[in-house]
Amino acid sequence: MKYKIAVFPGDGVGPELISEGVKVIEKAAELDKFEVELTKYPNGAEHYNETKEALNEKTLKEIKNSCNAIYCGTFDAIGGQKVSNLIRDYFGQFVSLRPVKLLPGIESPLAGKTHNEIDFVIIRENSEDMYIRVGGRAKNGKNRHQLEINSGALNARFGLNIETKVGEIAYQMGVLSRKGCEKVVRYAFEYAKRKNKSKLVSVDKANVMDCYSLWRESFDKIGKEHNGIEYGFELIDATVMNLIRQPEKYQIIAAPNMFGDILSDLGTIMQGGLLFAAQGNINPEGISMFEPVHGSAAKLKGQGIINPIATIWAAALMLDSLGQQKSSGLVLKAIESVLKDGRTRTQDLDGNNTTSEMGDAIVDKFVELHD
8 A cells, every 4th residue: 555645844843843753654654564655845934935935726736636645744824824724724624633642651730640541532623613714893883794604614605784882893703514513523423433432522502602503413413323322412611620620531522613622722731731732634535634733933943852742643643544553553652652661751851852862762662562
């Protein structure tokens, strides 16, 4: 089997982190007998500032026609938008997949909680809800606003007549489509089945926000189609409290865009911080993208001190998505073993090892664990 992967090293520390991920991918390919062809694309804020060349549709079409997945480093914004966001929108990656797992040897802010108790996945709708950037302001008096949405499964226009007598007001619209809800919910149940998970929790705020009733209807409809998976509903405020008190009760959490974002940020802290947070932007029927969640850390560029674990974990997520579950599982086990052993520690872990030395240790452990 041969996989073609588009690689965007990105900005700041991105290229040095991607190099470590590539080492792991290539070693996995060697030992598990599959081929990878990596094509690098320079696009990012730094490249744009030097050349004024932006990521264009020709490049995106080339990737669409030739690649199986996209692997990204870290990006700065160009005109308020990151290259990774452009990729996500172009390829219709409507699911954000965020594993939240406390790794051995890493402390969580949750006192007394261990790596056996913080281990769940957040599946977040990635293209609708409150983040569709449809809102505005209305001045005192009569106002007529035309709003248009063209995002993911949404294609709608709104005409608003607004009259206010109390001065200027601001408003924001959160919109969900039945198609968009059902696609994400179906992915969540199929993911649970594939991973042999028995519990799936839906999170919303349907008690006060009517739009989430559509989310609940979709969840209930699709849940009834999947025997053997227990599912239920929670309100966002209850879930936040429960994650702090009893994270061990969760296996998979599915949520609309805004609440999924909030829960993902909470999960990042629970698992020890941004340097352990990896994300898959998923289109189950198309091309998916995998990346670390943290920023580009431009001031640390070239120093070789950043922990590469989030980027390597993103590579493991990509391997799993491509069907190489054995390699994916062994990469994560290698990360866990290196951290548990404690001999290789980057500066964020109170050590003095370099980015490359951490990557090498994970590769060596992967080889050792391999059959």
